Amino acid sequence: MAKECLACKHLENPRFEILRTTNWNVVLDTNQAYFGRAYVTLLTHKARLSDLTDEEWQEYAEIVRRLERAYKDLYGADPLNWGCYMNNAFREMPFNPHVSWHVYPRYEKAPEMDGIIFDDPLFGEFYDEHAKRVVSDSTVGHIAAQLIDYLSIH
Numbered sequence: 282m283a284k285e286c287l288a289c290k291h292l293e294n295p296r297f298e299i300l301r302t303t304n305w306n307v308v309l310d311t312n313q314a315y316f317g318r319a320y321v322t323l324l325t326h327k328a329r330l331s332d333l334t335d336e337e338w339q340e341y342a343e344i345v346r347r348l349e350r351a352y353k354d355l356y357g358a359d360p361l362n363w364g365c366y367m368n369n370a371f372r373e374m375p376f377n378p379h380v381s382w383h384v385y386p387r388y389e390k391a392p393e394m395d396g397i398i399f400d401d402p403l404f405g406e407f408y409d410e411h412a413k414r415v416v417s418d419s420t421v422g423h424i425a426a427q428l429i430d431y432l433s434i435h
């Protein structure tokens with residue numbers, strides 16, 4: 282583990298994990314401003330996308346296929362917005378980025394879970410990175426359980 286890497290620390294004890302492959306981990310965020318908001322984190326500490334092996338890219342492609350299908354089938358999400366930024370690793374020296382992807386599912390029709398309507402008022406536009414909707418651990422757990430179920434057979 283690289284020193285002072287929040288991603289490596291996160292990987293030691295990930296909460297709300299919905300998928301783990303040979304090279305990647307996928308978890309839900311507790312901020313569910315975008316229903317199903319997730320992170321896809323490389324299990325190995327690597328600083329940039331150009332460091333990925335072909336195997337890591339192939340597995341990432343498979344995760345994209347599986348998550349896009351799961352979110353669309355279960356909740357009608359389309360598209361998923363994918364981004365690899367790592368900007369928070371560049372706020373303080375020494376810079377120590379770790380490859381991870383942000384997943385923002387987008388919804389024309391708001392999904393509902395535990396009586397909460399997860400609307401997406403900026404649908405068709407760039408997502409609002411500052412939007413907050415912190416729901417209970419129990420609700421995040423319900424979303425995770427459905428995705429885990431789906432992904433276990435798809």
Ligand SMILES: [Zn+2]
Nearest residue numbers: 286289326379
């Ligand atoms: Zn790391």
